Amino acid sequence: MGETVRTLAYGAWPSPIDAALTAAHDGHPEYVGFVGDEVWWTEPRPAEGGRRTLVRRHADGREEPLLPAPWNVRSRVIEYGGHPWAAVAGEAGPLVVFVNFADQRLYRCEPGGEPRPLTPVSPVGAGLRWAEPLPLPERGEVWCVLEEFTGDGPTDVRRVLAAVPLDGSAARDRGAVRELTDARHRFVTGPKLSPDGRRAAWLAWDHPRMPWDGTELLLAEVTPDGTLRDARAVAGGPGESIAQADWTHDGRLLHASDRTGWWNLYLDGQPVCPREEEFGGALWELGSRWFTPLDSGLIAVVHGRGATALGVLDPETGEVVDAAGPWTEFTPTLAAHGERVVAVGASPRSAYEVVELDARTGRARVVGAEHDDAVDPAYYPEPQIRTFTGPDGRDIHAHIYPPHHPGCVAPDDELPPYVVWAHGGPTGRAPLVLDLEIAYFTSRGIGVAEVNYGGSTGYGRPYRERLREQWGVVDVEDCAAVALALAAEGTADPGRLAVRGGSAGGWTAAASLTTTDVYACGTIKYPILDLAGWGTGETHDFESQYLEGLIGPLAEVPARYAERSPAAHADRLAVPFLLLQGLDDVICPPVQCERFLARLEGRKVPHAYLAFEGEGHGFRKAETMVRALEAELSLYAQVFRLDPSGVPTLELSK
Template sequence: METKAYGSWPSPVDAALAAAHDGFAEWVGFVGDEPWWTEPRPAEGGRRTLVRGSTGESVLPAPWNIRSRVIEYGGRPWAGAVPDGGGRPLLVFVHFDDQRLYLYRPGQEPRPLTPPGPRWADPQLLLDRGEVWCVLEEFTGAAPTDVRRVLAAVPLDGSAADDRAAVRELTDDRRRFVTGPRLTQDGRRAAWLAWDHPRMPWDGTELLVGEVGADGTLHSVRTVAGGPTEAVAQAEWSADGRLLYTSDRSGWWNLYRDDEPLCPRAEEFAGPLWRLGQNWFAPLDDGRVAVLHGRGPLALGTLDPETGEIADAAGPWTEFSATLAVHGTRVLAVGAGPRTAHEVVELDTASGRTRVVGTPHQDPVDPAYYPEPQVRTFTGPGGREVHAHVHPPHHPHHTAPEGELPPYVVWAHGGPTSRTPLVLDLAIAYFTSRGIGVAEVNYGGSTGYGREYRERLRERWGVVDVEDCAAVALALADEGTADRARLAIRGGSAGGWTAAASLTGTDVYACGTISYPVLDLAGWGEGETHDFESQYLESLIGPLAEVPERYVERSPSEHADRLTAPFLLLQGLDDVICPPAQCERFLARLDGRPVPHAYLTFTGEGHGFRRAETLVRALEAELALYAQVFGLDVPGIPELELTK
């Protein structure tokens, strides 16, 4: 072992390598008996492509980009089927650039099914009707909130490509948000979720069921579950026509059949519905149900509804994403682990065997350079539990001088109603292999630990998240794990808010990295963000009309005068969720104060970075910030010019 200072260890994990492995497979599905899914292409402008499992190859070249923008975060962007009698598969997908729905058969050019303008998500193919049923989002004015959403039927013959009137609306627009319909096998009933402002889908949703008439219209629609304080996250029909859904009425998202809990546990069988079409369970033809479940990490298992027993899949995957598909006895999923990147996994429920069918993990470097994470629970204010993953500095050939403590960066996840999964992330390895520790904090308000933990953040955003991150950082310093003088914080989106609020509201951190953040609550909540989150602050902060002072008191932009720590601000110029205006106002209020900082903007990037060149620049700039502030000798990275 060679002795060198923390932060100066040479590492084969460079920013280009981390960027090349950013993102993972999503939106799995069977087309006939063949698995398909979408994959990211950071080196191709950050697009997502459609991959056919039999070949493992992209079936649509650039510039095709399979991604929906409904509610801006999107939803399931494709569906496929094999016509009765066999033949070539038929697929429909949403192209990101124009948001039109396209029909595609392998070997042919895609052709549009819908006119320019509206957006589409969560399609369901109904070949017997010659239609695709999905969510239609349509803007009615210039403001982000001038929008309507309905369930709609799009003809597969292409007649609606130039004629909006050929799209058949299945519901009215009295509900602000809807998910795509799920139909019984006989096509006679449909189920979907709906909710309205100011609720978010994890606050409360209604599960609606309607009859499907012979003419393809929905009638006799009724609410069968859910409400203002009960969040139904998903609904499906079993093979025998019984309604299955996940509800958090018990305080945990559990699985129900009609009103009967099938496996009542203090575990989650679902998560926050950030994108339409996410699914955490899928019914099998034999009556069993493929499920994701757990406290914190979600495992893949097969639930027997009659006994309530779950048989978990064997393998190295400890975290599964909210995407499942079934065909016969086969279950398709996306799993990962602390030393395994996301893989497309197939479970045969008949034999219990599991195998990788797509995006197989291959170590791009010697796994000896990977982080060795610790799952820990810390104590926050008032004795509350705070969950975190701690990734100490780790290098197979280097150690630090005796007595030196390492710098640590606290990572605050976005959402904030979300959670950081414990999976192999080369962006973390980029730091830990150089001698910089990382602590990912699932602060109060995070999902995966029940509704009570999730609601700790209600009207306390900017307080609980900041306190919990600080509690973890200071505990690491107090126990001698981290250098108290070399603590940093970073985050993107809502995590960017937490990072900024931490830098303006505490003296815990020596510097921070703030990416595409919320910084000004009043501006963000009054027309600067998209419709989906336009009233999110009602629960996170409180009603603006009732507590206007809270919006001022909590906003980092209102307290730029308190900022003394150097920071890096990263922003996509095409971001409509957290627009550049937030950063610009923050910097304007900082003008004239001698706080070292850098502001990097990226043309063509929206909310969250997807292009390889952006990911590389952002990661190298972040490391350069820590090198300057912590006094690290880090060779080979571009210098970051800090403005004062």
């Protein structure tokens, strides 16, 4: 006989998914690569201070973490980072080059040996940083992106392509680093060498554009002495985003451009498989890969409209054959060796795994970071893909996660509370994958609605451009439209709606609480709250002029910066909220939260402010994630009059 289903109020359902379990499964494998026949990748360790290690999968399937604590394989270039490692196979074993997070130096090591620094520490500003290493043992160098701070300010920085000696001679001598390009462009990606080594291709862009606004594809000749000559733009421009470029096995240049409104592939400038779907994406991290050419002439691709699939594209016919399997979402990391392709995929029933595809047979299998059900999958949420209608009849894409528990239902006369989640970016997208943080709420009887509001990627450039000069308007309207639609159709309790988000999503949450009366409370994580401050020196260089497109040119519309800022409207905030912040955050610094709270002083709005030492932009330590998640649930419990068991009560100031 089956278990008896109990009738309990929403929010009181007992769940095996606690905050510690959620934190232990936070993060996922990234930056896959082949080293000879072996598959390697980086993997998070939340219980070890949130560091990332490098994992090696031997030919026999055995997984081995290569670098013990405290080594942390992570680059801070443009603060969001980039591909932090590379390795080449050799007779004596692999030669590994990686960036260590703590000092941002480039190191080399051989398995079993101690890492040795290849680059110096700079006494200037935030120092020297590196990304997208390309080892060239035949030249005795590793080519990469160099980000060099020239002063103490966050925008006192230059970026070039550089060659670092593999013999360690630059470890104490900045002069031994050979610069391959000048600093005429503010941003560059790592070089891709043609198969014959005679040409190099890379991407570049400049303020005020972001890489999804406009980039250039640059091409240069590589001379015998290893210098780059006659660099010229061959594609792209101010209104065209080139997301990635690479070379085919026979020396043809392949790139992804959104010149038609969708990131599609072009081979030697000619379209390949033109479709109204994306074969590229927003370049938040240097070295993101949505495609990789195979030796056969085929191209492995991560593509889709909204959700992304892993497929193999025949450039001659334009046909794409997708990998069979349970995965419904793939991240922009790919590598190929012969006809083997390795990627990272997930689904609503499985977390991100390292997946290998045989391009000849179409068969795919998990080869690393295999998903393991930490709890009975019956507790996982059962999401719905929905499209809602917003203002002016525009479409709004969302994922709805109703409350779900195998042993509990709510009383017939009760509607569930719902939390609207606003993703970061804002030029990002919420993927439809298993997230135990969502399950933490849905298994207790709290619904979650992830909104891919106007401005999100994955739906073409016009959808992305809806946010141009409309940030704080369109995103707020779209989230509210979804929340109100759920209430109107009887899915959600109109009196128990909340909003939450981190980073740009924190901005949307705060703006929603100060400009609408839709929500009874909200959770604001490491947010942007004051545009004037954030846009004039309080953030890092990469996004320092992002607001020129999201809000408008500061010199022309300064009043708009104040009008849109939640900090300027703290007097309108009338509902309880939770504010979460990392004290080491240089992207959305704590001063934003402090200024916001100062303007709330004396207004007696119930709230809590939790600030975490040693955390930056996005939480990585298990203990931080536990505290933050339990605090968030406690907020909802107090405001929505829920009765979750075993959760510490969050003290709200009055």
